Amino acid sequence: MSVTTTTHLNFRGTAREALGFYQSVFGGHTAAVTYKDAGAVGHESEAEWVMWGEVASDNGFHVMAYDVPSQLPWARGENPFFVSVRGDATEEITALWDRLAEGSAIVRPLGPAQWAPLYGMLTDRFGVTWVLDVAAPYNV
Template identity: 60%
Template sequence: MTISTTTHLNFRGQAREALELYRGVFGGDLVAVTYAQAGAVTDPAEADQVMWGQVASAAGFRVMAYDVPAHTAHEPGVNAVFVSVRGTDADELRGCWDGLAEGATVRVPLAEAAWSPLYGMLTDRFGVTWVLDLEVPWAG
């Protein structure tokens, strides 16, 4: 399995603007998927906000970001970063999940999601929030 970790930044309505800044600074390609595009709108006012975004450059820079929905608590500087683990082997990813899950708070159970056959989020016993997903090409 190939595995990588990426810093995942959380914003309230500013993810696209932040990603555009990071692309301007570091170069690379920007991809942004809105809540509407992912079929995950919980508040129509947030439909065009970023549910998943990324800047990745050929030089190796990569950062992900999203807009925290209004129904989820968010204080800038608090819960500001997720560690995103993207893997290519579902069984190995499940093994990583199982290892992190001991004593953790599961925020989203590891299961199929609209954008990936395997996705989950948990906060480990040390307070670090991990997002694990099976890497697949975006077909949007």
């Protein structure tokens, strides 16, 4: 079993541009799934926004990013990131979730998601927002 942590950056309509910039700085490859790709368009003007994206390079650099949809609160510089914890075993992620959830505000309960066998989001008692999930293969 293994677990990795990744900084997950939050934008409003500029995630693709930011990912391209970070790739130009750190190298590697960029992947992105839009709200349209995932069948999760809330507002037609946001269909091409990034629902999930990343830059990963062979030297170990890795960030994830998304565009916060307009129905959710967002202000530049406020809550600019999440910490993503990704594992390959549901038991391990569930155990970590259970410990982190003590005293936390659950944003999205841990459970199956369209893009992952297990996914959840919470804000811990220190104000840090965590995204936990079980890795799933994806094609981009």
